[in-house]
């Protein structure tokens with residue numbers, strides 16, 4: 284945890300904006316690393332939103348006061364070392380099996396806040412069976428799902444979520460639906476299942492959308508803590524390196540193209556008072 | 561003290577903070593940090609209003625933001 288600098292002095296020298304100098308008594312830290320986020324620098328590539336989503340999860344754990352009773356389940360994928368980045372209990376699951384591990388933890392220790400963190404290869408390819416059944420069973424777990432449309436970790440292979448026409452190392456001429464099918468829309472697919480209490484998708488492409496993501500995450504957590512069912516938030520996330528784009532261009536690509544295939548919004552909300560969050 | 565504090569050692573030079581700063585207060589440094597990246601710097605602190613757009617977008621959570629407190633608000637907080 285990076286400690287905030289003591290800002291008691293130095294302050295009165297500050298001047299500017301519309302605030303008169305004599306009114307200024309202190310600088311307040313309004314944005315810093317959440318306590319639940321470890322001090323360790325992320326291993327992710329520049330501009331990768333895995334780090335952003337980690338921070339938002341840590342913010343939520345702080346906000347709900349769950350730091351001492353959280354168990355996070357890590358995926359296989361670029362976020363395989365996610366257990367390094369949270370000051371909470373973490374378990375590493377085998378590829379795609381995080382919902383099954385989370386099921387066991389939550390059923391054995393129902394007072395814990397249990398979340399999985401999963402990529403699209405992890406959740407929608409090898410682990411599709413696990414998430415479908417966890418959702419159908421209505422497990423009281425919260426799923427933080429990172430859809431970057433590619434297998435990032437293994438070198439940029441096509442994922443079930445890759446766009447039609449997307450060039451990857453296993454679709455060098457662009458994904459062809461006749462050969463490899465259509466992108467799987469996870470929220471649309473799972474929203475049919477009774478056990479799902481909350482499900483939403485958001486693109487992590489701007490401060491405004493990041494705030495929307497926080498709202499969705501609060502509800503996906505409440506789906507668990509209020510014993511309603513499974514909660515899931517899918518983020519549309521850039522993989523600048525495997526997409527071959529600059530971080531800024533990768534965000535534009537999401538806003539221009541990815542959202543057409545994966546429309547953002549709330550898909551399921553069975554919370555008692557949906558407006559509260 | 562500047563309202564926007566960038567931890568140069570955490571920076572990976574992605575430039576998202578520069579692109580999202582509505583005041584154009586940030587630039588990329590010519591210098592390199594320990595990891596070899598050109599870190600972002602608050603080149604124009606006088607333009608910065610502490611809006612935290614840069615910090616929200618930083619994937620490394622490498623930016624802290626401070627805001628000025630008015631005395632009235634501070635006193636109320638002390639009493640409360």
Ligand SMILES: Cc1ncc(C[n+]2csc(CCOP(=O)(O)OP(=O)(O)O)c2C)c(N)n1
Pocket residue numbers: 358359360361362378401402403404405406409429431433434435436437442
């Ligand atoms: C059982 C098993 N099969 C395959 C792999 C190889 N593998 C590692 S990560 C990965 C895909 C990761 O993609 P995704 O879940 O989208 O995560 P990202 O890296 O994009 O964040 C695969 C297929 C593995 N580690 N274990």
Ligand code: SF4
Pocket residue numbers: 326327328330331332333361431435436521522523524525
């Ligand atoms: S390969 Fe892609 S998903 Fe993995 S850390 Fe790099 S940018 Fe992020």
Ligand code: SF4
Pocket residue numbers: 563564580581582583584585586602607608609610611612613614615625
């Ligand atoms: S706090 Fe706002 S104005 Fe200041 S550098 Fe960051 S984005 Fe720019």
Ligand code: SF4
Pocket residue numbers: 330566570571572573574575576577578599600614617618619620621622623
């Ligand atoms: S957003 Fe963060 S990592 Fe990217 S350039 Fe700015 S300070 Fe560096």
Ligand SMILES: [Mg+2]
Pocket residue numbers: 360402403404429430431432433434435442
């Ligand atoms: Mg992926």
